Amino acid sequence: MKVLVAVKRVVDYNVKIRVKADNTGVDLANVKMSMNPFDEIAVEEALRLKEAGKATEVVAVSVGPQQAQETIRTALAMGADRGVLVKTDDEVEPLGVAKLLKVVADEEKPDLIIVGKQAIDDDSNQTGQMLAALLGWSQGTFASEVDLGEGTAKITREIDGGLQTIDLKMPAIVTTDLRLNEPRYASLPNIMKAKKKPIDEKVAADLGVDIAPRLATLKVEEPEARAGGVMVESVAELVDKLKNEAKVI
Amino acid sequence: MTVLVLADHDNAALGAATLNTVTAASEMGGDVHVLVAGSGCAAVADAAAKVAGVAKVILVDDAAYTNALAENVSTLVVGMADGYDAILAPATTSGKNILPRVAALLDVAQISEITKVVSNDTFVRPIYAGNAMATVQSKDAKKVITVRATGFDAAAAEGGSAVIENGAAAGDAGLSSFIGEELSKSERPELTSARIVISGGRGMQSGDNFPLLEKVADKLGAAVGASRAAVDAGFVPNDYQVGQTGKVVAPELYIAVGISGAIQHLAGMKDSKVIVAINKDEEAPIFQVADYGLVADLFKALPELEEAL
Numbered sequence: 001m002k003v004l005v006a007v008k009r010v011v012d013y014n015v016k017i018r019v020k021a022d023n024t025g026v027d028l029a030n031v032k033m034s035m036n037p038f039d040e041i042a043v044e045e046a047l048r049l050k051e052a053g054k055a056t057e058v059v060a061v062s063v064g065p066q067q068a069q070e071t072i073r074t075a076l077a078m079g080a081d082r083g084v085l086v087k088t089d090d091e092v093e094p095l096g097v098a099k100l101l102k103v104v105a106d107e108e109k110p111d112l113i114i115v116g117k118q119a120i121d122d123d124s125n126q127t128g129q130m131l132a133a134l135l136g137w138s139q140g141t142f143a144s145e146v147d148l149g150e151g152t153a154k155i156t157r158e159i160d161g162g163l164q165t166i167d168l169k170m171p172a173i174v175t176t177d178l179r180l181n182e183p184r185y186a187s188l189p190n191i192m193k194a195k196k197k198p199i200d201e202k203v204a205a206d207l208g209v210d211i212a213p214r215l216a217t218l219k220v221e222e223p224e225a226r227a228g229g230v231m232v233e234s235v236a237e238l239v240d241k242l243k244n245e246a247k248v249i
Numbered sequence: 250m251t252v253l254v255l256a257d258h259d260n261a262a263l264g265a266a267t268l269n270t271v272t273a274a275s276e277m278g279g280d281v282h283v284l285v286a287g288s289g290c291a292a293v294a295d296a297a298a299k300v301a302g303v304a305k306v307i308l309v310d311d312a313a314y315t316n317a318l319a320e321n322v323s324t325l326v327v328g329m330a331d332g333y334d335a336i337l338a339p340a341t342t343s344g345k346n347i348l349p350r351v352a353a354l355l356d357v358a359q360i361s362e363i364t365k366v367v368s369n370d371t372f373v374r375p376i377y378a379g380n381a382m383a384t385v386q387s388k389d390a391k392k393v394i395t396v397r398a399t400g401f402d403a404a405a406a407e408g409g410s411a412v413i414e415n416g417a418a419a420g421d422a423g424l425s426s427f428i429g430e431e432l433s434k435s436e437r438p439e440l441t442s443a444r445i446v447i448s449g450g451r452g453m454q455s456g457d458n459f460p461l462l463e464k465v466a467d468k469l470g471a472a473v474g475a476s477r478a479a480v481d482a483g484f485v486p487n488d489y490q491v492g493q494t495g496k497v498v499a500p501e502l503y504i505a506v507g508i509s510g511a512i513q514h515l516a517g518m519k520d521s522k523v524i525v526a527i528n529k530d531e532e533a534p535i536f537q538v539a540d541y542g543l544v545a546d547l548f549k550a551l552p553e554l555e556e557a558l
């Protein structure tokens with residue numbers, strides 16, 4: 001059984017981003033980039049399936065500029081077998097990414113595709129569901145447990161009210177939530193080994209799908225700043241302020 | 250312009266975020282229709298018909314929709330899409346599960362978690378955990394949008410008198426099936442619609458200490474939330490999580506206890522009207538967004554607070 005994982009190169013989650021002064025976007029110059037945290041969880045889950053003897057091959061795919069190769073290398077260093085880079089210097093919206101991933105999936109014919117629930121840059125939370133729609137596959141989103149059976153996958157999902165369990169017909173798409181697993185760190189020997197693993201490169205524009213953006217970003221602004229607050233000395237003072245100044249209790 | 254709102258519900262009651270979504274739909278102009286897809290959910294359709302601003306409710310009552318499986322509901326919505334200029338759903342876990350599937354089938358980009366309607370093709374949405382707000386204009390003929398409830402007032406639950414029409418089911422896609430659910434039960438208000446929220450973080454040290462917080466919550470009629478660290482450590486269930494990847498809340502009063510204030514947590518609560526932080530570390534970043542900060546040991550402060558209320 002083959003597992004495909006999608007890995008996106010994003011601004012590292014520890015970076016406090018800055019909006020550009022001309023309001024055209026976010027300043028990405030000299031900012032630390034990393035694999036989207038949810039995608040590390042996706043890679044980890046695929047590797048665990050392989051280690052459990054349920055998967056035979058793990059392929060990591062990324063859509064992005066040449067540097068997205070580094071993100072694929074990270075997945076390879078964690079233990080993925082090979083990579084596919086779909087190259088483009090343009091920003092691709094989730095719908096476009098889903099279309100490109102579908103081309104890769106049609107070629108690779110995986111039984112399971114694992115993607116993150118959300119990229120922490122665009123916060124879209126769309127790609128997995130869109131890919132499932134385009135492939136006509138089942139989807140198990142926001143998964144905190146994946147249990148593969150014969151031709152089915154039992155997925156525990158994190159939903160607003162608690163947890164839900166569903167059964168998916170395979171092939172299927174799973175999107176990862178934070179508590180699915182704790183991703184491993186790549187060891188130094190594995191980082192060395194990963195350098196020799198193959199990465200197949202494709203050019204997005206050659207794949208015959210429409211990935212032109214549907215949304216125009218008119219401006220990007222800082223969120224409204226909160227006015228500075230005050231420190232109180234005691235619980236009594238706090239309660240007094242909440243009652244008489246803020247009038248919220 | 251006609252806008253279809255996909256109702257969030259549990260077959261018994263209309264989910265609160267649907268009301269905020271109706272407001273967003275009304276701001277786009279034109280007629281607002283609400284789709285109630287479920288089974289044995291006539292009461293939900295009745296409730297939706299009473300919401301101010303709703304012109305029509307379409308009730309599709311069929312076993313295929315009992316658990317709002319994305320594969321089934323998306324097929325239904327796509328089948329109805331011809332009559333609509335825009336399709337909106339609340340950005341609940343259910344809306345987020347279903348709507349991108351609808352968008353892809355219609356070959357439309359989804360606009361996620363809008364917080365403002367600028368015009369009927371231009372919207373504001375947070376990116377980078379709310380550290381930037383993007384104004385985006387859609388070039389798609391049909392708009393597919395999820396709505397962040399905290400960005401819009403709730404439409405009045407009473408006062409409307411929409412017609413209820415029965416819609417035809419679109420069948421079971423046969424791709425997935427529901428096995429079970431483990432829902433947290435609580436007597437307290439629901440986190441995303443509560444007027445007051447009190448959340449605990451890693452500083453609570455253990456789930457056994459959460460009663461300290463719950464006692465304060467009960468005095469205030471507040472909902473209880475948590476940071477991811479508290480959820481990860483198993484102090485409380487996952488549906489307590491507030492933040493970029495948990496729930497987004499904007500109550501009148503948010504009290505953060507033993508929470509450092511990581512950007513991912515702030516993303517879920519910084520639009521609260523009044524923020525209180527209780528933390529023993531005066532350098533904790535949470536104090537930068539707090540209206541009232543108290544540097545104190547929470548194990549001393551919480552019992553005092555309960556006492557004082």
Ligand SMILES: Cc1cc2nc3c(=O)[nH]c(=O)nc-3n(C[C@H](O)[C@H](O)[C@H](O)COP(=O)(O)OP(=O)(O)OC[C@H]3O[C@@H](n4cnc5c(N)ncnc54)[C@H](O)[C@@H]3O)c2cc1C
Nearest residue numbers: 450451452476477478492493494495507508509514529547
């Ligand atoms: C992709 C991604 C998504 C994330 N999404 C979320 C999210 O949605 N929500 C979220 O919350 N986090 C999220 N996080 C995690 C986030 O980065 C932080 O790790 C987390 O919010 C920290 O939780 P905390 O403040 O409870 O713990 P800590 O940062 O450990 O802070 C604990 C605080 O408690 C205080 N404290 C300790 N003891 C006491 C005491 N006795 N009295 C008073 N104060 C005390 C300490 O001074 C400290 O400030 C995400 C992270 C990633 C990578």
Ligand SMILES: Nc1ncnc2c1ncn2[C@@H]1O[C@H](COP(=O)(O)O)[C@@H](O)[C@H]1O
Nearest residue numbers: 006007063115116118119124125126127
């Ligand atoms: N450019 C990309 N390359 C590879 N995977 C992606 C890309 N964009 C999105 N994804 C995958 O889709 C998930 C959800 O992203 P999004 O829909 O943008 O929030 C991510 O966690 C990735 O697994």
